[in-house]
Each structure stands twice: as structure tokens, then as C-alpha cells.
Amino acid sequence: MAAPVDGYEDAAKLLEALPRLGVPLASRSVASKRVVVCGGSVGGLAVAACLRRAGFESVTVLERSVRLGDGAGVGVDDASMGILLGLGVSLESLETTRWIEEVATTGETLFRAPYPYWSTRYADIRRGLAASAGNVRWGSRVVRVEKEYVVLEDGERVAYDALIAADGPRSSTRELVEARELRYAGYTAWRGTVSRPGIRDVLTFVHHESLASHGVLYDIGNGVTNWLVYETRPPSAGAGKTTASVDPREARAFQAVARSEWGEVLGGMIEATDFSEIFRTDVYDLETPLTRLASDDVALVGDAAHAVTPHAAKGSNMAIHDAYVLACAAATASDVTTWLADYSRRREADVSATSRFSRHVGRLRNQGAALRGDFEERVREVPYLALPTDPVFDPVWAVHGTSFYLDHRRRRRRRRHQ
Numbered sequence: 001m002a003a004p005v006d007g008y009e010d011a012a013k014l015l016e017a018l019p020r021l022g023v024p025l026a027s028r029s030v031a032s033k034r035v036v037v038c039g040g041s042v043g044g045l046a047v048a049a050c051l052r053r054a055g056f057e058s059v060t061v062l063e064r065s066v067r068l069g070d071g072a073g074v075g076v077d078d079a080s081m082g083i084l085l086g087l088g089v090s091l092e093s094l095e096t097t098r099w100i101e102e103v104a105t106t107g108e109t110l111f112r113a114p115y116p117y118w119s120t121r122y123a124d125i126r127r128g129l130a131a132s133a134g135n136v137r138w139g140s141r142v143v144r145v146e147k148e149y150v151v152l153e154d155g156e157r158v159a160y161d162a163l164i165a166a167d168g169p170r171s172s173t174r175e176l177v178e179a180r181e182l183r184y185a186g187y188t189a190w191r192g193t194v195s196r197p198g199i200r201d202v203l204t205f206v207h208h209e210s211l212a213s214h215g216v217l218y219d220i221g222n223g224v225t226n227w228l229v230y231e232t233r234p235p236s237a238g239a240g241k242t243t244a245s246v247d248p249r250e251a252r253a254f255q256a257v258a259r260s261e262w263g264e265v266l267g268g269m270i271e272a273t274d275f276s277e278i279f280r281t282d283v284y285d286l287e288t289p290l291t292r293l294a295s296d297d298v299a300l301v302g303d304a305a306h307a308v309t310p311h312a313a314k315g316s317n318m319a320i321h322d323a324y325v326l327a328c329a330a331a332t333a334s335d336v337t338t339w340l341a342d343y344s345r346r347r348e349a350d351v352s353a354t355s356r357f358s359r360h361v362g363r364l365r366n367q368g369a370a371l372r373g374d375f376e377e378r379v380r381e382v383p384y385l386a387l388p389t390d391p392v393f394d395p396v397w398a399v400h401g402t403s404f405y406l407d408h409r410r411r412r413r414r415r416r417h418q
Contacts, residue, residue, distance in 0.1 A: 043302025043319030044166030073226025089128035093221030169307035198225030
């Protein structure tokens with residue numbers, strides 16, 4: 001029998017125990033309003049899928065790309081999994097990731113803790129949400145936002161009563177709510193996936209003994225491992241971009257020293273990756289978190305609202321949480337403005353805390369805190385909760401057991417009074 005997973009003897013039983021989070025019906029005051037979603041990544045598609053479940057009659061997603069991309073691996077927390085299950089999203093590849101480990105390149109474990117996560121392919125989530133999102137207009141690039149209309153590249157004007165901006169970290173719509181600049185974190189992430197089984201049930205952070213850097217690897221199911229290695233350097237993707245392909249010669253040079261620099265496990269994964277599958281993502285977040293996520297008839301979700309570093313694996317998760325809370329807020333709304341304002345109020349504290357925590361943990365990992373032995377103590381310097389605090393997510397916490405659930409509620413009350 002497999003080792004217990006959060007009190008369940010196997011992952012399938014844990015998955016069955018997680019609540020299927022339903023979406024309440026929106027009030028009549030807003031359900032008939034025209035909603036336009038700018039951006040068809042995970043956040044935008046999740047918004048459309050949740051609003052359709054809430055009974056919205058007109059939801060249109062405008063996505064500039066012409067097709068779904070492949071992406072790499074992504075961590076899914078239990079709250080996001082509950083939402084995906086409630087929407088009926090089926091994931092082709094899924095792996096439990098119930099532990100987090102900080103290890104040295106020698107393989108020595110430096111720190112280990114429970115981690116309420118799953119892992120899968122980014123494309124699987126996006127594909128599943130797209131099937132539930134309804135009217136997704138691929139190849140529709142928004143060039144300008146006007147009052148009550150968005151203008152597409154071909155000149156078409158699309159009318160809206162509520163505009164949901166899910167247009168990524170470089171959002172052109174963010175300034176309609178609150179202007180913020182992106183901050184380059186100072187490093188880029190080499191990334192790749194390889195058809196080679198990894199460490200089951202564990203999200204592993206590998207710390208280099210001499211470089212101010214770390215790597216990550218985790219199993220995303222079906223015998224595929226996702227890996228990342230952070231490198232301090234100027235942005236590499238070019239102006240206005242975040243992700244870029246890597247020159248084959250550069251990729252081969254990176255692979256040639258991977259095993260000697262990153263050890264047998266992570267280095268072996270990198271070495272076994274087809275060089276054409278290696279790419280880089282520059283790491284950015286917002287200089288300071290937004291004080292609000294909505295204004296009048298415009299709301300921000302996902303990276304548009306809270307571009308975040310990847311060290312807490314929360315980028316896609318916060319986008320899915322945003323979408324769900326946005327849909328739930330529509331149940332009691334009297335008009336669009338009160339609906340979006342309620343959504344903003346319910347998400348502001350969580351996304352701000354998570355963004356600050358992720359930046360904090362990234363600094364600790366790049367400073368070698370785990371290698372020094374003070375990682376656990378230093379992590380606690382910034383408050384953080386693994387799952388969102390809105391009461392609509394309480395059923396997810398409850399499945400972890402009474403003591404876990406009550407401890408979360410106590411910490412939530414303390415943080416709200418800070």
C-alpha cells in the first residue's frame with residue numbers, strides 16, 4: 001500500500017475527498033450584463049468558466065494568440081483543485097505533490113514540510129478551462145480600452161458592461177485601476193520538461209553550495225518531470241517580453257555542466273532534456289502590491305492584478321482563486337460596481353500577502369538560507385497561508401482535519417487584525 005497522503009492511503013482517495021466547489025447563481029442585477037474578458041490564459045478562461053456556471057448570459061474572452069500553447073508544469077493547490085473539480089475540468093496528467101523539500105546538490109535534505117499541492121501540465125488546465133469557457137475568440141488582439149468598449153486590432157469595437165482584465169503581468173489595462181511598474185527580480189529561470197520519472201509526491205528545491213541560486217523539480221504525471229534553474233543575469237527575453245527560446249548552442253552548453261553543478265538528480269534531468277525543449281523565463285513581480293483590484297466597471301485578475309515571483313507556486317493558483325471569488329461575489333451584487341468592489345475587497349489581503357511572501361522566500365533561497373540551516377525560522381518572518389482565506393474556501397480546509405482547519409482560522413483572524 002502507498003504511504004498515506006494527508007491521512008488518505010492514496011492520491012485517488014484524497015482527490016475524491018476534496019470538495020467540488022460549486023458556483024452560486026449570480027443575482028439578476030448582474031447576470032444579464034455583458035462581460036468581456038481580456039486575455040485567455042488560465043485566469044481569463046477560469047473567469048469565463050466560473051461566470052458561465054454562475055448564470056451569466058454574455059461572457060466573451062478575447063485572446064490575442066491563435067491557439068493554446070503547450071507551456072510547462074504547474075503546481076495546483078487544493079483550493080484550485082476544488083474549483084477545477086467543481087467546473088468539471090478533467091486533467092490528463094496529475095501527480096500529488098504533498099511535500100516540499102529543500103535539498104543540497106549532494107542530495108542532503110535541509111528542510112521538509114507538508115505541502116497541499118498537486119502538479120500537472122499548464123496546457124492541461126488551460127485546455128480544460130477553455131472547454132468550459134464558452135465564447136473564446138482566438139486571435140483577437142485588444143489595442144485600446146474605451147468607456148463601454150474595447151477596440152480590437154482590426155478596428156472592431158466590442159461592447160461591455162464589465163471588463164475583466166486578465167492580460168498578464170505586462171497588462172495594458174492595469175492602469176485603469178491602479179498604475180504599477182513591474183520589477184525585474186534580478187534573475188531568469190531556465191525551464192524544461194523531460195520524459196523521465198522524477199521524485200514522487202515532493203516539490204524539491206535544490207540549493208547550490210557556491211552559486212547564489214537554486215533549482216526546482218517536480219513530477220507532473222505520466223512519467224514527465226518539470227524542472228527550473230534560476231540564474232542571476234539581466235533580462236534575456238527582450239523588450240516587452242517575459243519568455244524566450246534559447247539558442248541551441250547555449251542550451252547545449254548549459255546541459256554540459258548541469259550534472260556537475262546541480263547534482264545527479266536535477267542535473268541528470270537537465271542533461272536528459274531535448275535541447276529544443278529548453279527555454280527561459282525572466283522573473284518579474286509588481287514593485288508594490290495594488291491597494292485595490294477593481295474600479296467602477298473594470299476588475300483585474302491573475303498576473304494583471306498581482307504579478308508574482310514563482311517561489312510559492314501561486315501565480316496560476318491566485319488567478320483561479322480570483323475567478324472563483326469574482327463569480328461568488330456576483331451572487332449578492334446589486335450592480336456591476338458593487339460586484340467588482342466586493343471581489344476586490346475579498347481578494348486584496350490574500351494576494352498582497354502571497355506576493356510579499358513569494359518575494360521573501362525567493363530571496364532566502366537565493367541567499368542560501370537553507371544551506372545555513374536558518375531557512376524555517378527566516379520563512380516565518382513574513383505571514384503566509386497556503387490557501388486563500390475567503391470563507392468560500394472553508395470546505396477545502398475542513399478536509400485536512402479539524403485541528404488544521406481551526407489553526408488556519410486562528411491565523412486568519414490574527415492576520416486580519418495586523
